[in-house]
Amino acid sequence: LLLKTSPRRRVALVTFNDEVTVYGDGTGVPLTLRDWGLLDFDYLKDQGETFTTPHCIAESIKALNQRVHELQEHGATALGPAALVSIAMASRYMGSKVIICTDGRAN
Numbered sequence: 860l861l862l863k864t865s866p867r868r869r870v871a872l873v874t875f876n877d878e879v880t881v882y883g884d885g886t887g888v889p890l891t892l893r894d895w896g897l898l899d900f901d902y903l904k905d906q907g908e909t910f911t912t913p914h915c916i917a918e919s920i921k922a923l924n925q926r927v928h929e930l931q932e933h934g935a936t937a938l939g940p941a942a943l944v945s946i947a948m949a950s951r952y953m954g955s956k957v958i959i960c961t962d963g964r965a966n
Contacts, residue, residue, distance in 0.1 A: 861916055862916055862917060862920055865916070866915065866916060866917035867915045867916075867917065868915060868916055869884065869912045869914070869915055869916065869952070870884065870912075870916045870919070870923060871883045871884060871910075871912045871945075871948055872884075872885060872923055872926055872927065873941050873944055873945045873948070874930060874941070875936065875937045875938060875940070875941035876932070876933055876934035876935060876936065876937065877893070877933075877934035877935040877937060878891055878892060878893035878897070878934075878937065879891070879892040879893075879897065879903075879937050879940050879941045879944055880892075881906070881907075881910050881944060881948075882923075882926050883910055883911065883912040884912045884913065884914040884915075884916075884918075884919035884922065884923065885919050885922030885923040885925065885926045886913075886914055886918075886919050886922045887913075890906065890910060892906060892940065892944070896940075897937055897940045900943060903940050903943045903944050903947070904943060904944075904947045905947075906944055906947070907943065907944040907945065907946070907947025907948040907950075908947045908948070908950070908951065910944075910948055912948070932962050936961065936962075938959070938961060941959075942957070942959065945957045945959075
């Protein structure tokens with residue numbers, strides 16, 4: 860639906876378990892944050908603010924779909940750090956939204 864209604868909009872994927880992986884638009888090398896990095900809020904905020912998402916959804920839909928289909932549930936849930944990185948990414952663009960999907964387990 861977003862591809863049809865807003866093909867120039869940028870969409871970024873951030874996944875989380877016992878680490879946070881920032882895929883962005885899915886076309887580049889993902890950024891993986893783990894260990895001490897998950898505890899340093901300034902570091903997490905900086906990583907989100909500087910990670911680029913250069914392609915719009917019309918250009919990145921295939922890569923994003925592939926990344927989503929490759930997702931596997933495992934490990935703990937680093938929801939807080941993932942939310943911080945995502946909000947920092949979205950804060951650069953007025954009107955941005957963060958949508959969080961989880962398995963519902965607080966582990």
